[in-house]
Structure formats: structure tokens, C-alpha cells
Amino acid sequence: MHILDLMTDIRFQDLLDIVFLTVVAYYLYLWFQGTKAFKALVGLMALGIAFTFARTWGLFLTTWMFQILWQVFIILLIILFQPEIRQVLEKVNPFHRFGPSNGDEGGKWGKHLAEACFVMARRRIGALVIIERGDRVQELVTGGISVQGDPGTELLLCIFNKESPLHDGAVVIRSRQITTVACYLPLSTTEGLPQEWGTRHRAALGLAERCDAWVLVVSEERGVVSLARGKKVLPISNQEELSRLLHEVAAPLHPKETIWWKRIRSVAVHRWRLKLGTFLAVGLVWLLLAGQQDFEASFQVPVELVNTPQQLAVEELSNPMIKVTARGLRKDSSTINPKDVHIRLDLSRAVLGKRKYRISRDQVSLPNDRVDIVRIDPAELDLIFRPAPTS
Numbered sequence: 481m482h483i484l485d486l487m488t489d490i491r492f493q494d495l496l497d498i499v500f501l502t503v504v505a506y507y508l509y510l511w512f513q514g515t516k517a518f519k520a521l522v523g524l525m526a527l528g529i530a531f532t533f534a535r536t537w538g539l540f541l542t543t544w545m546f547q548i549l550w551q552v553f554i555i556l557l558i559i560l561f562q563p564e565i566r567q568v569l570e571k572v573n574p575f576h577r578f579g580p581s582n583g584d585e586g587g588k589w590g591k592h593l594a595e596a597c598f599v600m601a602r603r604r605i606g607a608l609v610i611i612e613r614g615d616r617v618q619e620l621v622t623g624g625i626s627v628q629g630d631p632g633t634e635l636l637l638c639i640f641n642k643e644s645p646l647h648d649g650a651v652v653i654r655s656r657q658i659t660t661v662a663c664y665l666p667l668s669t670t671e672g673l674p675q676e677w678g679t680r681h682r683a684a685l686g687l688a689e690r691c692d693a694w695v696l697v698v699s700e701e702r703g704v705v706s707l708a709r710g711k712k713v714l715p716i717s718n719q720e721e722l723s724r725l726l727h728e729v730a731a732p733l734h735p736k737e738t739i740w741w742k743r744i745r746s747v748a749v750h751r752w753r754l755k756l757g758t759f760l761a762v763g764l765v766w767l768l769l770a771g772q773q774d775f776e777a778s779f780q781v782p783v784e785l786v787n788t789p790q791q792l793a794v795e796e797l798s799n800p801m802i803k804v805t806a807r808g809l810r811k812d813s814s815t816i817n818p819k820d821v822h823i824r825l826d827l828s829r830a831v832l833g834k835r836k837y838r839i840s841r842d843q844v845s846l847p848n849d850r851v852d853i854v855r856i857d858p859a860e861l862d863l864i865f866r867p868a869p870t871s
Contacts, residue, residue, distance in 0.1 A: 610663070610694075627639075665684070684706070693709075833864070
């Protein structure tokens, strides 16, 4: 079946199917982008496309090999990427919203980090701290060593101590936890930056220009704390001000709008290119696979009475229309034109009076033999015959 035929035959259920899978694919991309699991998913998708083409073109040996190895690939992915899979399952868990509240965890976290930054500033210890928000930063930074811990004063002092092998680079904080240390950031190419800025400030601005992450900078030479967000670097005068700003990290990225149409517009506009690309990709996959779907189609078909004896006439036809339901692959059953379906009832053996005729599958004519008739409703017709009028 041509893709154009499928597009003209899309039902509401099909649109709901495409939209749901678009949402799933979009959030999977956001959660996995920049991770090793994302690269594995891309490779798995490529293998799936290769398997589909191999089966379509009748490559027996290739198809057989993929069928044998497919289960092994899935098991290997589950073993290798347990942390990423667990994070995704935790995010889609509908009951985590009803769990115990974290209370003032966001405020304590901000106070601890602010205290650590100003302690390092007083001791002239240079530091670079990335606070990840909505955008993943892995694809924008290089290097890095995985570490898990709370961003408190003791741990940060150990990391950024000049004698530490991890002090050269930045720390990544995700979900209020240190996840990576010794990362290297892209430098800002903006001209006219202040002369007193060193490499740390240019690196902080370079990352903040490319994503929505916040980057804290502790100057080793001047002993001051700055915050880079967007295309600006803000000086932080005291610990309380930084603590108050960090508390915003726990707040939603997009404030709740009071007008419903503004909320809808915000959802539609935010990352619209990625959302549109995901929708088109899912739609294309749907068009390629929908033709192989098992599908039922129903038609209202008029009954054609043939071979009526000349001496008889049909007095009454109680059910002139028959509902025929056919099942087959969607590419065959969904595009059947009801005008091409015929039911011919042979009346050559009719006699006077009321007669009951059964409609069988053999009496239904379809435009192709690749679909099966599963239901005929009603399955019987009551006809009354009387003598034909003489001229």
C-alpha cells in the first residue's frame, strides 16, 4: 500500500498512537542524551532498521542471525545500563509524588554549597561547579571521572585542593549530588570580556551560553564568587545571596502560568525543533510499519438480487443493507472501497411465499483475496415472493 493511502486513512486511534510514542521517544531522548546508554540505543535502533530491511528483502541468513542474537542484545543492555534504566523507571513512577516530602532539603543543599564556595573563596582555592538543570551537560563537556557524593564543604575542599589530582577541572552536580569531577568546559568566544577574568570565568560563560546549566566560579586570585547563567556572569556578594539563588534550582524551570493557553504555548514552543523532529520520525516509522498491522474494516453493502424467476416478484426486502467485516493486513483491508464489495443473492429457486435466505461468505465478492470475511450482519434475509403482475 502506498504511504499516501495510509495517510488518508489515519484514524483518531492512529493519531493517539503516534502522539503517545512521540512523547515517550522525546523524554527518552532527554533522559539518555549524552550517556553511554543513548549511544547503545542508537546502535540498537540501527540494528533494528537493518533487521527490518533484511526481512523485507528476504535475506534468510541475516534475518535468522538477528532473530538469534536479538535476545542476547537486550540482556546485555539491561546488564550494562542498569543505573540509567533505574533512573528512567524512577522518573516515570507515578507514586513518587505521594512519597514523603523532602522538607527543606532544597534549602539545606543550597546552604551547604554556598558555604563551601565562600570557604574556598576565603582560602583562595579556585573552583568550578556546574549545576545541571534541564539540559544534559555531558555532550558539552569533555573528560570527567564519575564520583557520587553530597556537595558539602569537606568533599569540595578535597576535590579542589591544589594537591588533589582532581582539582583541575569542574564538578558536575545533578539532582543535588556530585556525579562527575575533573570535567573540561568549552571556552566562551564572546569578545570584550573583562580583563581580570581567567580561564575559569571564560569556561563558565562558555557552558552557560550553550545550555541552561548554572556554573559557580570561585576565583583563586581575587577570592570572589560568581554565578554564570545564560549569557551573564553575576558577582555574588555573600553566602546568603548565593544560598537564596541556589534555592531556585529546586523550583520548576518554567513557572506556572495562570492562563491555560499560555501553558499550552509554553509546552509547544519549548524545544519545538526537537519535538517536531521526534514527531516526524515516529510518524515515518508508523507509516512504514502500519501496513503490516492486522486490521478489520467494515462495509455497508447492498444486496443484489439476481436470477429472479420471471413469474415471481419480490414483495418485501426487510434488510436491504448487509454489514460485512473483513480482516487482513492493513495495507490490504483498510483501502477496500465499499463500492467494490458485492453481495449477489441467487433467486433462481424461489417459490411463492415467505422464504429465508442465508448470506454466506461465498456470496460476498471482495476486490482481492488477501483478506478474510469474519462477520456478516445480518446473516439471513427474509424475502416474500408474489406472482409477478401480467402485462
